[in-house]
Amino acid sequence: MADIHQRPRHWHQWLLILAAFAAVIMLLVLPLLLIFFEAFDQGWAMVQQNLTSPDMIGAIKLTLVVAAITVPVNLAFGILLAWCVTRYEFRGRKLLSTLIDIPFAMSPVVAGLCYLVVYGAQSAVGNWFSGIGIQLMFALPGMVMVTVFVTCPYVARVLIPLMESQGQHEEEAAITLGASGWQAFWYVTLPKIRWALLYGVVLTNARAVGEFGAVSVVSGLIRGETLTLPLLVQMWNHDYNTVGAFTAAALLAAMALVTLLLKTVLEWSTELKNGQPEQDSP
Amino acid sequence: MPILRTQHTVLPGFTLSFALSVLFICLVILVPLSGLAIHVSQMSWAQYWAVITDPRSLASFRVTLLAAAGASLINAVVGMLLAWVLTRYRFPGRRLMDALVDLPFALPTAVAGLTLSALFAGNGWLGQWFEAAGIQVAYTPIGIMIAMSFTSLPFVVRAVQPVLEDLTPDVEEAAATLGATPMATFFTVILAQLLPALLTGTALAFTRSLGEYGAVIFIAGNMPFETEILSLLVNIRLDEFDYAAASALASVILIASLVMLFGIQLVQSRLTRRWKGH
Amino acid sequence: MSIRVEQIHKRFGDFTALSDINLDVQEGQLVGLLGPSGSGKTTLLRIIAGLEKADQGRVLFHGKDVTNLDVRKRRVGFVFQQYALFRHLTVADNVAFGLRMLPRNERPSRRDIRQQVTQLLELVQLDHLAGRYPAQLSGGQKQRVALARALALKPEVLLLDEPFGALDAKVRKELRRWLRRLHERIPVTSLFVTHDQEEAMEVSDQVVVMSQGRVEQMANPLTVYEQPASRFVFDFLGHINALKGLYDGQSWQSGDAHLRLTTEGACPNGELTLYLRPHEADLRREPSDSAHLPVTLGTRSVFGGTVTLELEPQGWAGDVLEVELSRDAWEHLNAQPGDRLFVHPRQLQTVTCNGNLGPRVTPA
Numbered sequence: 045m046a047d048i049h050q051r052p053r054h055w056h057q058w059l060l061i062l063a064a065f066a067a068v069i070m071l072l073v074l075p076l077l078l079i080f081f082e083a084f085d086q087g088w089a090m091v092q093q094n095l096t097s098p099d100m101i102g103a104i105k106l107t108l109v110v111a112a113i114t115v116p117v118n119l120a121f122g123i124l125l126a127w128c129v130t131r132y133e134f135r136g137r138k139l140l141s142t143l144i145d146i147p148f149a150m151s152p153v154v155a156g157l158c159y160l161v162v163y164g165a166q167s168a169v170g171n172w173f174s175g176i177g178i179q180l181m182f183a184l185p186g187m188v189m190v191t192v193f194v195t196c197p198y199v200a201r202v203l204i205p206l207m208e209s210q211g212q213h214e215e216e217a218a219i220t221l222g223a224s225g226w227q228a229f230w231y232v233t234l235p236k237i238r239w240a241l242l243y244g245v246v247l248t249n250a251r252a253v254g255e256f257g258a259v260s261v262v263s264g265l266i267r268g269e270t271l272t273l274p275l276l277v278q279m280w281n282h283d284y285n286t287v288g289a290f291t292a293a294a295l296l297a298a299m300a301l302v303t304l305l306l307k308t309v310l311e312w313s314t315e316l317k318n319g320q321p322e323q324d325s326p
Numbered sequence: 327m328p329i330l331r332t333q334h335t336v337l338p339g340f341t342l343s344f345a346l347s348v349l350f351i352c353l354v355i356l357v358p359l360s361g362l363a364i365h366v367s368q369m370s371w372a373q374y375w376a377v378i379t380d381p382r383s384l385a386s387f388r389v390t391l392l393a394a395a396g397a398s399l400i401n402a403v404v405g406m407l408l409a410w411v412l413t414r415y416r417f418p419g420r421r422l423m424d425a426l427v428d429l430p431f432a433l434p435t436a437v438a439g440l441t442l443s444a445l446f447a448g449n450g451w452l453g454q455w456f457e458a459a460g461i462q463v464a465y466t467p468i469g470i471m472i473a474m475s476f477t478s479l480p481f482v483v484r485a486v487q488p489v490l491e492d493l494t495p496d497v498e499e500a501a502a503t504l505g506a507t508p509m510a511t512f513f514t515v516i517l518a519q520l521l522p523a524l525l526t527g528t529a530l531a532f533t534r535s536l537g538e539y540g541a542v543i544f545i546a547g548n549m550p551f552e553t554e555i556l557s558l559l560v561n562i563r564l565d566e567f568d569y570a571a572a573s574a575l576a577s578v579i580l581i582a583s584l585v586m587l588f589g590i591q592l593v594q595s596r597l598t599r600r601w602k603g604h
Numbered sequence: 605m606s607i608r609v610e611q612i613h614k615r616f617g618d619f620t621a622l623s624d625i626n627l628d629v630q631e632g633q634l635v636g637l638l639g640p641s642g643s644g645k646t647t648l649l650r651i652i653a654g655l656e657k658a659d660q661g662r663v664l665f666h667g668k669d670v671t672n673l674d675v676r677k678r679r680v681g682f683v684f685q686q687y688a689l690f691r692h693l694t695v696a697d698n699v700a701f702g703l704r705m706l707p708r709n710e711r712p713s714r715r716d717i718r719q720q721v722t723q724l725l726e727l728v729q730l731d732h733l734a735g736r737y738p739a740q741l742s743g744g745q746k747q748r749v750a751l752a753r754a755l756a757l758k759p760e761v762l763l764l765d766e767p768f769g770a771l772d773a774k775v776r777k778e779l780r781r782w783l784r785r786l787h788e789r790i791p792v793t794s795l796f797v798t799h800d801q802e803e804a805m806e807v808s809d810q811v812v813v814m815s816q817g818r819v820e821q822m823a824n825p826l827t828v829y830e831q832p833a834s835r836f837v838f839d840f841l842g843h844i845n846a847l848k849g850l851y852d853g854q855s856w857q858s859g860d861a862h863l864r865l866t867t868e869g870a871c872p873n874g875e876l877t878l879y880l881r882p883h884e885a886d887l888r889r890e891p892s893d894s895a896h897l898p899v900t901l902g903t904r905s906v907f908g909g910t911v912t913l914e915l916e917p918q919g920w921a922g923d924v925l926e927v928e929l930s931r932d933a934w935e936h937l938n939a940q941p942g943d944r945l946f947v948h949p950r951q952l953q954t955v956t957c958n959g960n961l962g963p964r965v966t967p968a
Binding site: 049050051052057060061063064065067068070071072073074075076078079082121124125127128129131132134140142143144145146147148149150151152153154155157158159160161162163166167189192193196212215216219224225226228229247250253254255256257260261273274275277278281286289290293296297300301303304305307308 | 336337338339340342343344346347348350351354355356357358359361362365404407408410411412413414415416417419420421423424425426427428429430431432433434435436437438440441442444445450451452475476479533536537538539540543544556557558560561564569572573576579580583584586587588591
Binding site: 213214216217218219220221222223224227231232235236 | 676
């Protein structure tokens with residue numbers, strides 16, 4: 045296929061590019077720079093002090109724990125759902141792949157509220173759990189639950205179109221060659237989707253670490269106990285600890301930059317894979 | 327033969343993957359949703375109506391809707407511009423720009439809110455220029471709009487980009503050989519083909535903006551009746567332990583976003599079917 | 605191993621893909637399933653492989669009912685239409701895949717696997733490409749890798765879905781001759797699907813002609829061509845000219861055109877269509893008593909030993925006729941475009957007004 049990227053030739057094409065740069069700089073680059081600028085505004089010592097404060101260390105730990113539970117759960121679920129939706133024809137297939145989009149469309153605050161209503165202390169489920177000594181809401185379990193909710197579409201959304209387009213002839217070929225379903229998945233499907241899988245994990249992780257609205261509803265905002273990094277940003281900002289808030293924000297922004305980097309690299313590697321398509325045409 | 331592709335019978339594992347997927351979707355998505363529905367249904371219609379027609383609620387609907395609509399419009403234009411420039415031209419910094427477009431998806435919303443509020447504050451890097459021009463951004467609906475357009479910027483770009491890449495130059499060349507000017511070609515040939523993707527992207531951005539919370543509350547100022555968005559009002563009612571009011575308001579956002587979601591999917595499947603000729 | 609298919613029915617929603625299919629394939633034969641797309645041939649192949657389940661009917665291998673036997677236990681080699689090579693594995697690993705999937709106690713040692721793979725790649729003349737990835741191969745090479753992969757487990761039945769469908773004309777021809785020779789060396793019972801008449805005729809021991817989910821005819825290629833069982837089969841095997849007219853028991857007529865035909869009462873009076881194969885007619889400058897089919901010479905195309913002519917009917921209604929002459933006959937005729945000529949059919953197939961095939965006739 046011919047490359048459609050051309051060097052701009054006319055002045056109005058350059059004008060468009062300039063406008064695009066202006067938009068990107070104003071909307072994206074400046075906000076990003078400002079985070080680091082503000083964080084380091086009072087010098088390195090202040091940053092260090094903020095980074096080593098107990099609140100910060102607690103928030104980092106909690107954030108990592110939430111992400112460490114959420115990502116594997118959604119990875120497993122995403123693969124199962126994608127396999128189910130792309131490998132079989134059944135009634136309700138479309139519905140299933142639409143339902144999975146609901147968390148994308150829903151306000152995180154509403155999501156948090158739903159969980160509060162169903163699993164909170166006043167509900168039957170929440171009551172039963174507190175009876176056996178487990179508090180779901182305003183504690184770690186609730187925060188993990190809403191994070192799982194908010195991030196569950198990512199892996200599936202990345203995998204479904206890919207597995208759909210790859211078709212299942214290779215898996216069928218494996219089956220005719222005597223492979224079991226598990227072997228077909230492990231030796232044929234998995235190698236084909238591994239980059240996409242990693243891509244999904246990166247996206248899931250970024251959202252799990254950064255989720256704010258849903259988590260803020262069910263966290264209860266208990267200092268040193270249920271504050272994740274994004275919640276700490278808000279808490280410190282509220283307390284007029286601007287540098288502290290920006291320091292926490294800078295940590296998250298650094299994570300976002302790593303995410304972008306990984307994402308770009310992964311997109312290139314999948315593009316490279318797709319760049320040598322089957323030469324045959326139907 | 328298309329008929330055969332839809333028959334997936336030999337691969338094992340259907341029961342397992344189907345059962346687990348359905349179980350997961352029920353536990354994680356459907357049960358909480360229906361919990362909210364049950365909670366709301368316990369209210370009488372009059373109570374429900376009273377909550378959602380409360381002047382403060384109405385004001386927050388208005389603020390949320392207008393800001394989301396404005397943000398979507400900005401995104402339609404800026405997103406289209408970025409997608410066009412990224413797919414059509416080769417220039418230094420293109421790859422970087424392409425990667426940066428996804429920043430709003432990767433950056434936690436609270437961080438975005440924090441930095442945008444500082445950026446557009448009266449003494450901020452950009453805020454001071456707006457101030458000089460007599461426009462206050464932070465703590466006004468304009469600020470809300472900017473925060474919303476930040477978090478939903480990638481939707482339009484990423485929806486339009488692949489379609490634009492698929493539009494091979496030969497269609498434009500064909501239009502040119504038929505005597506169309508570049509402007510006419512853009513509007514009659516390119517924009518017409520991009521329209522479904524542009525609309526989808528804008529609708530997704532709008533849906534996202536309706537529910538945006540983290541980025542907005544930092545910059546909004548959160549004055550009741552003026553810069554208080556619906557999600558925030560839900561949270562305030564929750565803090566007052568008024569679960570009924572919170573649920574009623576939440577149900578409005580929920581219904582709006584579900585309608586948008588299913589609407590988008592319906593339109594999309596219609597259009598793809600028409601364009602692929604099935 | 606012989607294959608027997610009994611009363612297979614298959615529906616996809618409202619669409620009947622196969623209805624009442626019965627087949628008998630002798631051990632060691634190479635059978636072509638021939639039909640237009642949508643005729644159900646691929647579905648039938650997949651049912652025989654066990655990749656698809658029939659709604660009714662049975663499949664027997666060597667007299668043993670395998671209808672409910674899992675694909676993995678049927679011991680069929682299946683070659684997919686788009687090859688379905690594992691794109692992340694090398695050619696050698698693709699071929700070795702089936703052997704590596706065997707349970708540990710049946711699996712050959714690494715050395716044996718390597719040896720078998722080398723032998724198979726030699727068989728398909730690709731041993732020099734063992735380390736390549738599928739994306740680096742040409743279509744014909746991919747096809748041969750797919751075949752080697754299917755043969756690795758020594759299947760008792762080999763099933764090929766449009767094996768040459770994605771290849772260009774020249775490679776197709778080479779590859780199908782090569783398949784024919786390979787089948788002579790390894791006489792495993794084989795079924796292949798094709799929509800190309802020439803391919804089916806050249807390669808198969810037996811041809812199964814299918815249309816709209818039914819078997820129209822199963823016979824050896826010569827019989828199918830010489831004695832088509834139905835109008836569909838006649839239509840489908842190569843180009844035909846259809847001449848529509850009226851029959852009065854002695855002659856057929858359409859405008860200025862007429863032919864003297866005796867059918868000994870096999871064809872009723874009334875509408876009668878005659879099928880004329882392009883190579884079963886001569887061209888002359890004069891009509892005869894028995895044949896009067898005036899035409900004008902249109903374009904001609906020369907390819908190899910034959911000349912294909914397009915002829916416009918003169919004074920009678922009908923489509924442009926296509927007639928093939930040998931090079932010698934064409935030069936002898938010495939005609940120019942626009943010349944008035946007469947078609948002299950050597951043999952015609954009658955088709956009665958109810959669509960059935962009548963006898964084959966010669967104007968006399």
